[in-house]
Amino acid sequence: MPTAHGGGHYATAEPAPLALGLDWLKARGVSPDHLRYLEISGDEGGASLPAGSIVIIDTNQVAPKSGAHFAMDFGGEAQLRRLIRTRSGQLELTHVNPA
Numbered sequence: 001m002p003t004a005h006g007g008g009h010y011a012t013a014e015p016a017p018l019a020l021g022l023d024w025l026k027a028r029g030v031s032p033d034h035l036r037y038l039e040i041s042g043d044e045g046g047a048s049l050p051a052g053s054i055v056i057i058d059t060n061q062v063a064p065k066s067g068a069h070f071a072m073d074f075g076g077e078a079q080l081r082r083l084i085r086t087r088s089g090q091l092e093l094t095h096v097n098p099a
Contacts, residue, residue, distance in 0.1 A: 020056070034060040038071055038078050045080065046097030055080060064091050 025032060040053040049055065057071045066085035071078055072093070081093040 030058055031060065034058050036071070038080060040080070043097050044095075049080075049096065066091070069096060 020032070020035075022032070025035075036057045036059060038055045038057060040049045040055060041051055043051070045051070045053055045055075055069070055071070064083055066083060068083050070081050070083055070093070072081055073079075080096050082096050084092050084094055086092055
């Protein structure tokens, strides 16, 4: 499973695998081929995602949804962002941790 890891940079070496049961994935309509993971570093995840937390990313889910978290690739650096719909109806990406 390709990853984004540590500090938000994509890992060059394959880390230890994460074990997710196929039954668990199937019940959620998720294909293992579309999964990646990101390890939160520093305070980028705020209080809800402390450093060391693992975020599972389904690359097949690309439809915008206000309030949802999205992993973005900015020049090879993985970044976790929240998508917010503004009062004017536009979508805006914000930091998960507003600090």
